[in-house]
Amino acid sequence: MSIPRGAISAVRDAQHVFVLTGSGVSAESGVPTFRDAQSGLWAKYDPLQLATPDAFLNDPALVWRWYRWRRELAARATPNPGHLALVRLARFVPQLTLVTQNVDGLHQKAGSRDVVEFHGNLFENRCLNENVIVTDAAECVDVPLCPDCGGPLRPGVVWFGEAIPAKPLETAIAASSQCDLFLSVGTSSAVWPAAGLADSAASNGASIIEINLEATPLTSDSHYNLVGKSGEVLPELLDCLPL
Ligand code: OAD
Numbered sequence: 383m384s385i386p387r388g389a390i391s392a393v394r395d396a397q398h399v400f401v402l403t404g405s406g407v408s409a410e411s412g413v414p415t416f417r418d419a420q421s422g423l424w425a426k427y428d429p430l431q432l433a434t435p436d437a438f439l440n441d442p443a444l445v446w447r448w449y450r451w452r453r454e455l456a457a458r459a460t461p462n463p464g465h466l467a468l469v470r471l472a473r474f475v476p477q478l479t480l481v482t483q484n485v486d487g488l489h490q491k492a493g494s495r496d497v498v499e500f501h502g503n504l505f506e507n508r509c510l511n512e513n514v515i516v517t518d519a520a521e522c523v524d525v526p527l528c529p530d531c532g533g534p535l536r537p538g539v540v541w542f543g544e545a546i547p548a549k550p551l552e553t554a555i556a557a558s559s560q561c562d563l564f565l566s567v568g569t570s571s572a573v574w575p576a577a578g579l580a581d582s583a584a585s586n587g588a589s590i591i592e593i594n595l596e597a598t599p600l601t602s603d604s605h606y607n608l609v610g611k612s613g614e615v616l617p618e619l620l621d622c623l624p625l
Contacts, residue, residue, distance in 0.1 A: 383608065383609070383610050383614075383615060383618065385608060385615070385618060385619055385622055386606055388605070388606060389591055389605075389606040389608065389619070390619070390622045390623065392563055392589045392591065392605070392606070393471070393475070393563065393565075393591075393619060393623060394623055394624065396475050396476075396561075396562055396563035396589075397475070397476050397477060397562055398475075398476065398477040398478075398479070398557070398560055398561040398562055398563070399471065399475045399477070399478045399479070399561060399562075399563045399564075399565055400478075400479045400481070400557050400558055400561035400563070400564045400565065400579070400583055400588070401468060401471070401478060401479070401480045401481065401565045401567060402481050402482075402483070402564070402565070402566050402567070402569060402576065402579055402580070403468075403480070403481075403482045403483065403484060403489070403567045403568055403569065403612075404482075404483045404484065404566075404567070404568045404569025404570065404571075404576075405483070405484055405568065405569070406567065406568020406569060406570075406594060406595065406612060407462075407464050407465065407482075407484065407488075407567050407568035407612045407613075408459065408462075408465075408484055408486050408488050408568075409568065409611075410462040410463075410464065410611060410612070410613035411459040411460060411461060411462045411465070411486075411488055412455070412458070412459050413455060413456055413459050413484075413486050413488070414455070415568075416429070416570075417570055417572070423452075427448065429542070430542065431444075432444070432445055432448045433445075433539075433541050433542055434541050434542045434543055435541055435543065435544065437541075438510075438534075438536055438541070442524075442525045442534055442536075443524040443525055445536075445537075446524060446525055446526075446537075447524075449504065449537040449539075452504055453504055453505060456485075456486035456487065456488070456504055456505075457505075459486065459488060460488075460491070461488050461489075461491050461492030461493075462488075462613040463613045463614070463616065463617045464567070464568070464611075464612035464613040464614075464615075464616045464617070465488050465489055465491075465492035465494070466492050466493075466617075467616035467617045467619070467620045468480060468489065468492070468494055468567075468616065469492050469493040469494050470620050470625070471616075471620060472494065472495070474620070474623055474625055479496075479498065479553070479554075479557035479561065480494050480496070480497050480498065481498040481500050481550070481553075481554045481557070481576070481579070482497060482498065482499060482500060482501075483500050483501050483569060483573070483576050484499075484501070485499065485501055485502055485503050485504040485539045486504055487503060487504065487505060498550045498553050498554055498557075499550060500540075500546055500550050500551075500554060500576055501539055501540040501546070501576075502537075502538045502539040502540045502547065503538050503539065504537060504538075504539060505538075506537070506538025506539075507519055507526060507535040507536070507537065507538060508535065508536050508537070508538045509528040509530065509531060509533055509535055509536075510528075510533050510534045510535065510536050511528065511531050511533035512528065512530065512531055512533070515538060516528055516529065516530070516535055519535050546575060546576075551575070554576075554579055555579070555582065558579040558580075558582040558583045558586075559582050559583070559585075559586050560586070561583050561586075561588050562587070562588050562589070563588055563589050563591065564579070564580050564583035564584070564588045564589070564590045564591070565591050565593070566580055566590070566591070566592045566593070566594070566598075566600055566604070567592075567593045567594075567612050567616065568593065568594060568612045569594070569598070570594075570598050571598040571599045571600040572598070572599065577599065577600070580600050580603065581603075584603060589605045589606075590603060590604040590605050590606075591604060591605065591606045591607075591608065592604040592606070592607050592608070593608045593610070593612050593615050593616065594607070594609065595609065595610070595611065596609075
C-alpha cells in the first residue's frame with residue numbers, strides 16, 4: 383500500500399508514540415484473533431463459557447483445557463514482521479509506550495521492552511484465593527493448585543467482568559494523555575477501557591493512526607487509516623522513515 387505522507391510525517395516527528403495492539407497483530411504469527419468470524423477463537427468457542435470467573439468456578443478443568451490449548455498455540459508462535467517493526471519503531475522515536483491487549487507474549491519475544499500487558503499474560507498462573515502470581519505449581523494436573531494455600535490456580539489473564547490490573551491501567555491512562563501520536567494496530571476497538579485510550583489521546587491533541595484490515599469504531603476518529611495486514615503495513619511504514 384502507499385502510506386500517506388502525512389502519516390509518515392506524524393511518525394517521523396512524534397515525540398511520544400502510544401501503540402495499542404490487539405490480536406490482529408499476532409494473527410500473522412498463527413495466533414487466532416477473537417472476533418474474526420471464521421478463524422477467530424470465538425468462532426469455535428463461547429468465550430462466556432470459558433473466560434469469566436463464573437465459568438472457572440463452574441468448571442475449572444474445562445477452562446484450564448482451553449487455556450492450555452491457547453498456551454501451546456502461543457508458545458509455538460514466533461513474532462511476525464509487525465512485532466519486529468514495533469521494536470524498530472521504539473528505537474527510532476524519543477519515547478514509545480506499547481500497550482497490548484494480547485496475552486501471548488509475542489511482543490516480548492520480538493524484543494519489545496516495558497510492554498504494558500493490559501489483559502495480563504497467558505503464561506502466568508495466579509492463586510485464585512491470594513491473587514498472587516505463582517511460579518512453582520505442579521502443572522501435570524487438571525487444575526493446578528497453589529503450593530501455599532492449596533486453592534486452585536487460574537491463568538494470569540483478565541476475564542470478562544474483571545478490572546484491568548491497577549498498574550497497567552495507570553500506566554496506559556497516563557501515557558495516552560501525554561502522547562502526541564496514537565497508533566492503533568490490529569484491534570477491533572470494541573473492548574473498554576482499552577478502546578477509550580484513543581479518545582484520551584485525541585482529546586489531548588494527539589494524531590491517531592489506525593492499522594487494521596477493516597473499519598472499527600475508531601476509524602472515523604482516526605487521522606489516517608492504513609488498511610492492510612500489520613505484518614506488511616508496519617514494516618513499510620518504518621521503511622519510509624529516515625532510520
Ligand atoms: P478482535 O478479534 O476483536 O479484533 C481483531 C482485529 O484485528 C479485527 O479488527 C481484525 O480486522 C484485525 N486484524 C486481523 N488480522 C489482522 C492483521 N493481520 N493485521 C491487522 N489487523 C488485523 O481482537 P481484539 O481487538 O484484540 O479481551 O480484542 C480485544 C479484546 O477482546 C481481547 O483482548 C480480549 C477480547 O475480549 C480479554 O480477553 C479481556
